[in-house]
Amino acid sequence: xxxxxxxxxxxxxxxxxxxxxxxxxxxxxxxxxxxxxxxxxxxxxxxxxxxxxxxxxxxxxxxxxxxxxxxxxxxxxxxxxxxxxxxxxxxxxxxxxxxxxxxxxxxxxxxxxxxxxxxxxxxxxxxxxxxxxxxxxxxxxxxxxxxxxxxxxxxxxxxxxxxxxxxxxxxxxxxxxxxxxxxxxxxxxxxxxxxxxxxxxxxxxxxxxxxxxxxxxxxxxxxxxxxxxxxxxxxxxxxxxxxxxxxxxxxxxxxxxxxxxxxxxxxxxxxxxxxxxxxxxxxxxxxxxxxxxxxxxxxxxxxxxxxxxxxxxxxxxxxxxx
Numbered sequence: 013x014x015x016x017x018x019x020x021x022x023x024x025x026x027x028x029x030x031x032x033x034x035x036x037x038x039x040x041x042x043x044x045x046x047x048x049x050x051x052x053x054x055x056x057x058x059x060x061x062x063x064x065x066x067x068x069x070x071x072x073x074x075x076x077x078x079x080x081x082x083x084x085x086x087x088x089x090x091x092x093x094x095x096x097x098x099x100x101x102x103x104x105x106x107x108x109x110x111x112x113x114x115x116x117x118x119x120x121x122x123x124x125x126x127x128x129x130x131x132x133x134x135x136x137x138x139x140x141x142x143x144x145x146x147x148x149x150x151x152x153x154x155x156x157x158x159x160x161x162x163x164x165x166x167x168x169x170x171x172x173x174x175x176x177x178x179x180x181x182x183x184x185x186x187x188x189x190x191x192x193x194x195x196x197x198x199x200x201x202x203x204x205x206x207x208x209x210x211x212x213x214x215x216x217x218x219x220x221x222x223x224x225x226x227x228x229x230x231x232x233x234x235x236x237x238x239x240x241x242x243x244x245x246x247x248x249x250x251x252x253x254x255x256x257x258x259x260x261x262x263x264x265x266x267x268x269x270x271x272x273x274x275x276x277x278x279x280x281x282x283x284x285x286x287x288x289x290x291x292x293x294x295x296x297x298x299x300x301x302x303x304x305x306x307x308x309x310x311x312x313x314x315x316x317x318x319x320x321x322x323x324x325x326x327x328x329x330x331x332x333x334x
Contacts, residue, residue, distance in 0.1 A: 060125045064076050079330070108333070171209060175212050
């Protein structure tokens with residue numbers, strides 16, 4: 013037992029086993045290692061997902077939109093000629109088993125990674141997607157909400173989002189995240205929390221690892237997929253919840269940086285960030301500099317859905333049975 017600040021006893025958090033799935037088996041996390049010759053490390057030829065499992069009000073754990081995440085992982089894998097060797101259903105159950113072995117019922121972040129590993133016998137060295145073996149690894153760790161519900165500060169990055177004829181931006185390719193890392197580094201050096209990137213046409217694309225929404229003229233707006241963005245699963249969740257629960261339809265259209273700066277509300281969506289208000293953009297407050305009413309309502313609705321409190325969306329939850 014541990015003591016709370018008030019001096020009353022509280023139950024200590026359970027010890028969590030550090031387990032990963034790697035090389036076709038579950039093993040201690042410290043054994044899940046790769047050689048420096050790994051092709052994905054050399055050339056960025058891997059794809060991944062970020063998935064959350066949420067503690068339910070009954071004490072159980074459920075993976076949010078696991079099937080949708082793994083469908084996207086397999087689509088991304090096909091782009092790089094990677095065969096993870098598992099179906100969507102098998103990947104969902106593999107993840108549930110990993111969480112059972114880890115032994116937590118707390119909010120957890122899951123990272124599946126499918127990647128090119130090593131040249132097959134007889135293949136010449138070099139950059140290639142054919143003639144290279146494929147591999148799959150999964151790890152997970154406890155992680156609650158890490159963004160500030162009171163809002164974050166964003167900058168407009170000087171780095172541009174790559175075009176879809178330069179990089180497969182609608183796939184979660186590991187090598188492409190150099191662009192995101194540079195944008196975040198620039199933003200944090202300027203004292204901001206995140207960066208919003210424009211595309212090659214100067215229109216809003218997405219944030220470093222999140223999609224962008226705005227309320228403009230009372231309407232909910234987000235850039236279309238033709239703006240060179242990744243179609244986020246949380247993005248789709250927000251569009252659905254806004255329509256179903258708040259009777260608010262979403263306009264999918266291009267936004268310029270000036271239009272975004274003049275919006276009534278701005279917020280970001282992503283598996284890691286969930287839904288987070290942007291209260292300052294490029295050194296200026298967004299509207300009054302506080303989270304807007306629609307953003308706040310969507311944040312509440314999202315938490316109700318992922319915790320299993322909304323019966324109409326329980327099909328989005330993949331329960332981890334003990």
